[in-house]
Amino acid sequence: MRTMEMEKNENRKNWDDRTKIHEKSSFYDVQSFLKGRCSLLPLEKQELGDLSGRTMLHLQCHFGQDSLSWARRGVKVTGVDFSEEAIRLARSLNDDLGLDARFVCSDVYAIPEALPDERFDVVYTSYGVLCWLPDLTQWARIIRQKLKPGGLFYIAEQHPVADRYEADEGVLRPCYSYFEDKALRFESDTTYASDGTEPPLNHKVTYEWQHPMGKIVTALIEAGLRIVHLHEFPYCMYEKYPGCMVRDEDGWWRLRDEPALPLLFSIKAVNPE
Numbered sequence: 492m493r494t495m496e497m498e499k500n501e502n503r504k505n506w507d508d509r510t511k512i513h514e515k516s517s518f519y520d521v522q523s524f525l526k527g528r529c530s531l532l533p534l535e536k537q538e539l540g541d542l543s544g545r546t547m548l549h550l551q552c553h554f555g556q557d558s559l560s561w562a563r564r565g566v567k568v569t570g571v572d573f574s575e576e577a578i579r580l581a582r583s584l585n586d587d588l589g590l591d592a593r594f595v596c597s598d599v600y601a602i603p604e605a606l607p608d609e610r611f612d613v614v615y616t617s618y619g620v621l622c623w624l625p626d627l628t629q630w631a632r633i634i635r636q637k638l639k640p641g642g643l644f645y646i647a648e649q650h651p652v653a654d655r656y657e658a659d660e661g662v663l664r665p666c667y668s669y670f671e672d673k674a675l676r677f678e679s680d681t682t683y684a685s686d687g688t689e690p691p692l693n694h695k696v697t698y699e700w701q702h703p704m705g706k707i708v709t710a711l712i713e714a715g716l717r718i719v720h721l722h723e724f725p726y727c728m729y730e731k732y733p734g735c736m737v738r739d740e741d742g743w744w745r746l747r748d749e750p751a752l753p754l755l756f757s758i759k760a761v762n763p764e
């Protein structure tokens with residue numbers, strides 16, 4: 492029988508493959524990043540403000556562009572990701588840029604063992620993270636455990652409603668139940684950041700979990716965090732539904748002819764103790 496550990500292991504191999512493609516992709520554009528481009532979006536910069544001098548644990552940091560963008564803003568960042576390839580590239584970019592971010596290769600669920608004695612001012616995670624996590628109760632407990640008293644948790648992420656729709660020849664259609672709680676199996680040769688010219692991925696299979704908003708918020712509350720805000724937005728940062736969206740002057744993509752749906756959300760929460 493397939494276990495959750497086996498599913499996560501498939502995902503890890505897929506992310507190792509993806510990282511090699513992402514490193515060369517125009518989507519991540521490493522060259523402009525090395526020249527100074529900030530990969531953070533206005534949303535998280537506005538909602539978090541000036542964090543310089545604070546310590547930050549960045550969960551699922553991929554190959555570190557966002558971690559290093561925070562580091563450029565004076566934050567003392569520790570980025571964690573379970574892909575060895577992603578951590579290798581993050582460390583090499585850190586060295587190239589002469590920054591002092593630290594990158595740790597660990598499963599999110601193994602952070603208590605990987606970083607046993609540390610607590611942080613901020614725990615941060617963003618965009619494309621929750622679908623890789625089978626258990627949000629445990630995730631939220633680890634976040635609480637890793638925050639100093641008064642410390643801040645922040646997530647900006649694709650909205651769970653948005654993930655239940657797909658574009659079918661320019662028409663938006665529901666594709667999964669909002670309440671789906673089994674891992675969904677996907678198989679693909681490419682990644683969201685492919686330029687279309689790369690060889691197919693060696694490890695094509697991923698397993699992804701869908702989490703309704705109620706479960707996300709309840710996991711954080713039950714872990715003992717105090718929610719400061721839950722914001723929902725009718726736009727996202729890329730053309731999620733090809734043929735159904737327009738890019739506005741502010742750079743965000745919105746639905747063109749459909750009634751608005753929530754496409755992104757952000758949560759800020761505090762460790763009260």
Ligand SMILES: C[S@@+](CC[C@H](N)C(=O)[O-])C[C@H]1O[C@@H](n2cnc3c(N)ncnc32)[C@H](O)[C@@H]1O
Pocket residue numbers: 499502503506551552553554555556557571572573574577597598599600617618619620623624
């Ligand atoms: C979409 S990326 C993160 C997005 C990031 N904002 C970016 O665009 O660079 C998702 C990351 O989660 C990592 N990941 C998935 N499951 C994980 C787990 N169980 N523990 C740690 N990292 C995990 C993957 O390796 C990948 O780097």
